[in-house]
Amino acid sequence: QQQVKQSPQSLIVQKGGIPIINCAYENTAFDYFPWYQQFPGKGPALLIAIRPDVSEKKEGRFTISFNKSAKQFSLHIMDSQPGDSATYFCAASGMDSSYKLIFGSGTRLLVRP
Amino acid sequence: GAGVSQSPSNKVTEKGKDVELRCDPISGHTALYWYRQSLGQGLEFLIYFQGNSAPDKSGLPSDRFSAERTGGSVSTLTIQRTQQEDSAVYLCASSRSRDRRNTEAFFGQGTRLTVV
Numbered sequence: 001q002q003q004v005k006q007s008p009q010s011l012i013v014q015k016g017g018i019p020i021i022n023c024a025y026e027n028t029a030f031d032y033f034p035w036y037q038q039f040p041g042k043g044p045a046l047l048i049a050i051r052p053d054v055s056e057k058k059e060g061r062f063t064i065s066f067n068k069s070a071k072q073f074s075l076h077i078m079d080s081q082p083g084d085s086a087t088y089f090c091a092a093s094g095m096d097s098s099y100k101l102i103f104g105s106g107t108r109l110l111v112r113p
Numbered sequence: 114g115a116g117v118s119q120s121p122s123n124k125v126t127e128k129g130k131d132v133e134l135r136c137d138p139i140s141g142h143t144a145l146y147w148y149r150q151s152l153g154q155g156l157e158f159l160i161y162f163q164g165n166s167a168p169d170k171s172g173l174p175s176d177r178f179s180a181e182r183t184g185g186s187v188s189t190l191t192i193q194r195t196q197q198e199d200s201a202v203y204l205c206a207s208s209r210s211r212d213r214r215n216t217e218a219f220f221g222q223g224t225r226l227t228v229v
Contacts, residue, residue, distance in 0.1 A: 006155070043117070043204055043220030044156070089155055099144060100169065101218075103155035 004092050006104025013080055014112050021075045021107045023090035028071070030092040034101070035064065035075050038087045047088070048075075080111045115139075117221035119205050125227045126195055134190040134224045138207030145188050146218065147180060150202040159203075162188060195228045202226070 005024045013019045023033075034049035050057045050064040050073065057064045061078040077084055090104040118137040126132050138145050147159040158172040162182045173179070177195075182188040192199055202225050208218040 004155075009153075041222065043206070043222050045220065046217050091156075097169070099146070099161050099163075100158050101156070102158070103148075105153070105155040 004090060004102050004104045006090050006107060008107060009105070010108040010110075012110045012112065015081060017080050017111070019077050019080055019084075019109055019111070021088055021090070021109075022072065023074065023092075023104050024070075024072045025092050025102075026071065027092070027094060027102075029094040029096060030102075031095055032093045032098065033064070033066065033073050034091050035062075036089045036091065036103075038089065038106075044089060077109075080109075082111045082113050085109055085111050117205055117207055117219050119203075119221035119224050121224060122222065123225045123227075125229060128197060128228055129194055131191065131193045132195055132226065134192075134203050134205075134226070136188045136190070136205030136207075136221060138186060138188070138205070139219055140186075142207035142209055142219075143185065144208045144210060144218075145182060146206045146208075147188070147190050148204045148206065148220075149174075150204055150223070152201075156204060159190070192226075195226075197228045200226055200228045 007022050011019050035047045036044035037047045038044040048059045048062050050066050052068050063076040066073045087106045087108050089106050091101040093101050120135045145162040148156040150156050160180050161169040164185045165182050177193045180190045202223040204223045206218040206220045
């Protein structure tokens with residue numbers, strides 16, 4: 001119930017491609033879904049987040065799509081660049097424990113020049 | 114400092130020894146969190162502090178793990194009698210308040226612990 005399942009584990013795209021990372025959850029009490037970006041040797045940094053009252057959110061080249069009925073959400077990176085190469089984590093938290101983020105297992109993205 | 118600071122950045126210890134990991138949160142942040150990141154895994158919640166108290170310790174894996182926070186600032190995560198399965202990156206984060214939906218949590222760079 002507390003798990004967030006993330007796929008794929010790794011992803012390689014060419015520069016300009018649109019990598020898509022998917023996450024699924026079971027707990028219907030989750031109401032906050034952030035994505036974190038982590039570069040090697042660094043801590044994760046918040047990239048973009050969505051709440052279930054909207055189906056899509058865009059910030060720059062990053063878009064979250066949210067499907068409440070399917071309990072799935074995904075991250076799309078438009079016009080990907082080599083500098084986007086990093087590990088991406090989806091996460092979720094619920095109203096009952098909003099401080100606690102449940103993380104997916106991560107996706108290692110490589111964008112080739 | 115400008116961000117969350119963790120020390121040491123790397124720690125190699127022998128099985129059975131105790132270790133202490135330190136976290137300096139961003140000044141003024143009342144909420145502090147510890148997570149563990151094992152190789153190829155996501156982040157696993159360990160403990161949450163609000164001020165000096167820890168309302169949620171549910172993620173601590175065993176009684177060998179403990180944490181404290183003093184002065185509403187620095188936090189120390191202690192692992193007693195370390196085991197090889199404790200090897201991981203331990204991440205600390207802080208935020209202005211407990212509500213993640215309205216307040217971003219900032220992560221430190223982590224302490225990479227290796228138990229040999």
